[in-house]
Amino acid sequence: MNVEQLTRLRMYPEKSFVLFGTGSNDSVYARQGRVAKKVESIFPGRCHLFRVPIRFHDSAIQQKNKLSRSRGVVFTLIGAACAYLMGQRVLCVYENEIGAINLPYRASAVGLDHSRSVHPLTLLMVSDLVSELLGEEFRVKNPFLFWTKAQMCKALAEDGRNDLPPLTMSCDSPHRLRPIQCGYCSSCLLRRQALAATYIKDRTRYVVLHGNRPPKESSLHLDHMLVQVNTLRNLLDVSDEMDLQWEALTREFPVLDDIVDRSAGAESLLPIDMRGQLIQLYRTYVSEWDTVKSQIAVCPLNQCGKQQVSNRNAVNVQ
Template sequence: MRWGKDVHLDGHPLMDRLARLLPAPAADLMEIATAVYAADRLAARDHGDAYQLGWSRRLRLHVPVRQPDRWERLRESLAELLSWLTDDEWDLHFHSSGQACSPLGNAQGYLFPAVPPQAHVALFSGGLDSAAGLAIDLATRPTVDVIAVRVVTNGRMAHGQETVLGYFGERVHDCPFQVHLASGRSRESSQRTRGFLFLSAGVATALTARKSVLRVYENGIGAVNLPLVESQRGSQAPHAVHPRTLVMMEKLATSLNGGSCFRIELPHLWSTKAELLRQAPQTMVGAYTSSMSCDHAFASRIQGALQCGTCTSCILRRQSVLASGLSQLDARRTYRRDLSSMPRRYTLDASLWQAHRISRALSSTDPWSAFVQEFPQVLDVPGVESESGRSAILRLYGQYCAEWRSLTARLGVDMSKWGLEGAAAA
């Protein structure tokens, strides 16, 4: 891959605000993440494989870096993180390269006012969770500014994110990274390294700003992201901001921070999306209604593209808005399809089946054992070995099932019997 030819990385907005030249660990991390993301997009999986044997790939990547010895020491832990995110086998090699041939190697002059030293760093995606989480932080920390780190992969995404950020005023400092593949080069749409790219942007920004904390705004259901159906294996249920992902990324960032502890905070891990919305200040409704939660709207690259209304992210957004009692958050938003009138679709059926399975497990005589048996992936969440961790997980998913009843009642579905009526009749 050739910088500027096959893949383009622009970090000027960060360098304009925070540093004339990025620290070597930060610049290396961001360039490695971009190279990994590009390789992920260029190497197609075998999606036509009925037995899913072609989902995993073997990927060899050679990356020029400023500090090859450092990255050779981190090679195994980085490969483990990427394997967890993608289910692929990563063979990573690092070699020395001068700064002049790297996209983040040229010193910049300051073009914008300096960011206040007390500002903290947070990821911003342009979705509903990031808008609500940012609003909560600004309201509960009135003396602290926020450096909003975002990754932009197309113009539609940039416009959507900028529209939402426009509601927050001068306390939010926009630091985007632009990452683009050459037109027509992408062969794979699953993009399981996208989370690593976003987290790397956040860590690189924090290291540049000499901060040791990164905030990630995601609700607990979305972060843990249990599989919708039993046929989903490994990263087929994405792990972008899974608590285990964040722990692994913390260890990598701590190594890059000279051994000083680096933390990635997920403040809303134990809240559902509806609970997150109820905490958010209602003075920022414009930001929430302008946010984009759809899996497809940004990817469409069409200015003004509507949310589809039927992907898993749209379904969770609509369920949470209804359950929160804040229907006005979507009052001015139009979806391409309405859930109550559309024909049955896989995503809705799978979401209903998952909610039924969770509810059935939690209503058993031994909820934790039943839940683990139904969703063994929950054991990947750090902390569940403790009684308090197990209680927190059970409460989170119990609340989630209760919120689903708001939507299923509107759809005329009995969640306790979902998927079983036909079997009983047979």
């Protein structure tokens, strides 16, 4: 459960929703239950949580794949099975566009996690696979493909629900001790950026702000994300004409052309309209970062405070 589901509940007050979860992590499993219980208290009788835990015999002695590249697709396939057994032929997965398409930060970025599990082309391929297995059409859709995470968080701002984000987990590399969420991976940074852009006080505790000193590479993701934001800004500023903006974007990120060519029909859009929506979305994303960039720090709270004091002293001496 995250802000996307909350938005869907607000958008369709006449509908009830089945939330499906899976996985093998007991901590995440418990967190799903707590968040679902909270949302149920906000929308009584409209939200039903079903889960299928994944368990492995003697998992402690099994060799682990740290990349977990196929994990998201496995979750989607299990969700599709749940939807089908409930008589549905559409499964909705909720992810903002920035996280779904997940463009590379820059050509030199190596070793950063760029998940493709809810990428538009991945969802198309999973839809085709499930349809082939079932012998009838089945679609996996992302209703928020053209939304930034900050746009999704407006639902929280409008309802004054700054109590919900601390219940949710966004971190790619959660720590074992509290605070659990690191605050400096790309998912944590996008979460923090989105909440700041919608003027929601982030009550989540992060290692980078509230815990011990983070590792030396804690600024790596933020550096890369800001390079990408600057790249997007420069590409969009080449012209006021949409065709030239799109040409610049796809020269740097060719996958965008492939996404439009292959998925515009599935989104019930003309290619030119889908290009326009993507251009506007990236322009919005850049604008959001420009508004909050100075607020997104990656140094510990006590270290930032010392640096600020040092800077003030330097000014006084001069």
